[in-house]
Amino acid sequence: MIYLSQIVNGIGLGMLYFLLAVGLSIIFGLLHFVNFAHGAFYLLGAYLCYALLQHGIDFWWAITLAGLIVAAFAALVEAGLLRRIYRLDHMYHIVATIGLALMIQEFVIIVWGPVGASVSTPPALVGVVMLGNFIYPEYRIFVVGFTAVLALVLWWLLEGTRLGAIVRAGSESSDSISLLGYDIKRINTAVFALGAGLAALAGGLATPIRGLDPFMGVEALAIAFVVVVIGGMGSFTGALIAGLLVGIVQSLMATIWPEGASLAVYIAMVVVVLVMPRGLLGRA
């Protein structure tokens, strides 16, 4: 029974990982740009959400605003800096975004201090739900439901709208999109902002579960990488399946061998790479 409850926990965690990784994944799909600052956007989202809550702002508004602020910031960074370096080798993308991530991390420490904090669950979601024989916190059910709705909206955005069609076409060839008369620069900025906003949202949603600390960005970046290595870059379904897999493995291991819970995630990744070198969905 305890395992069943951990699997439900894992689904909640996995949906957060999906949210985190899908942003990284669509940014790479369109821009062919590895964003090492993705974890820092998650970190910034978590802290902004915390700060807004501290000022008495309602949880819903706090996560929404945190996502929007980070998206706006990311749009500025993309238009002001990253756009200039797309033509360079991947190494420079990585170095520049490591630099950006360091600056965001240090900024967070300067503003909020090096010690972490815990965030209380929003009052409306404090209760517990009885699922069969075991007690289950309402907030975690909320996370699963909320991220599932978000995932559907995102799927519709990517698969069902004109913007999504442009983004998918742009992933194949950004030149042809420009030739069709679309302003690829604005689309790039929008997609980068969307990806960063999703990471920030994941950060905000994660805070009542895992608390806050200035180094959570690095951990998030590594998890996002595991998810896209397993699921494949630029794949929505891949990110979803891999995110859930990682979340469930981590939650199950937390009851079996707590010290090794994080370790198990990386071992799972190695197994997938060995057995299926192209990742679960085989697009690489």
Added chain:
Amino acid sequence: MNKPLFHFALAVLVAIALPVLVPSKTLCSEVLIFAIAVAGCNLLLGYTGLLSFGQGIFFGLGSYTLGLTLLHSSLPLVVALALASIVGGLVAVVIGGLAIRRQGVYFVMLTLALAQLFYFLAYSLSGITGGDNGLLGIPRPGVGPFDLNGALAFYVFTAIVFLLIFAALQRVVVSTFGRTLLAIRDNGERAQAIGFPVRLFKIVAFAISGAVTGLAGGLHAALIGIAPLSSIDYHLSESVLIMTVIGGTGNLFGSVLGAGFYVIVSSVLSAIWPRWMLLLGALLIALTLFMQKGLWGLIEAAVSRIRDGGPRRSRSAIRPARGEKP
């Protein structure tokens, strides 16, 4: 400007000038230890085109190997260092073999994830590694008749090891093997088509890099007397990579510059302002925008300007931009 002997002479000059210019001999040793690790990273990044985020694995394992050897046996320091190097090299074969199954950005992400794997492994196996505390109280035996307990004595030992490794890596990069690595870096598919065993060469490059980095990790543990968990964490991999890029890729002496700059500047700045990494972040962004060839590139540009009265395209190891195939 690009003669190996000239570069070796520069390395000797650095090894002699460092303790004269820098008051703390421990800091001097640290510079040369990181110079070794950075040169190992450069062999992969600058010469083979493999951006490895997993150099901390080899460094950390080198530290733990040396610590465990010296804590649990009375083997000499040189043997312990050799073991650190062997462990680093062997694990690098496994890591390299696994990571090169995926290419490009997947490779980078995989090395980072593997670095996290080894970090959590070291953290979980606290019975062996000391977990969060690390391995404490590692002795520093002498070498033959020489006692290494003084900071200067250990620096001299470190400097000798550094120069040996530097010369050995120079031999590697000018050898046929090293030239083939450059061919792989510039166009892996072409090298494969010509008939070079690209995967094998990449794994050998990993092995050499891992052995060199493991040795550096071992030296570091001997220097500070502990093998901390931080010697295998994300931050270490990141710092080594940053030093490599700051110094300039594809040039071994650039690695010495990168390590010297990073270690000394971070030591000075962190004493003044704990949040100095904010400046480091800004420096990295400036580097990608304005000085892509790193410190060595700056020096080359300055020298050729003096010599020819004008800027000249250098033979430095910048890969062509995306879109313009060589």
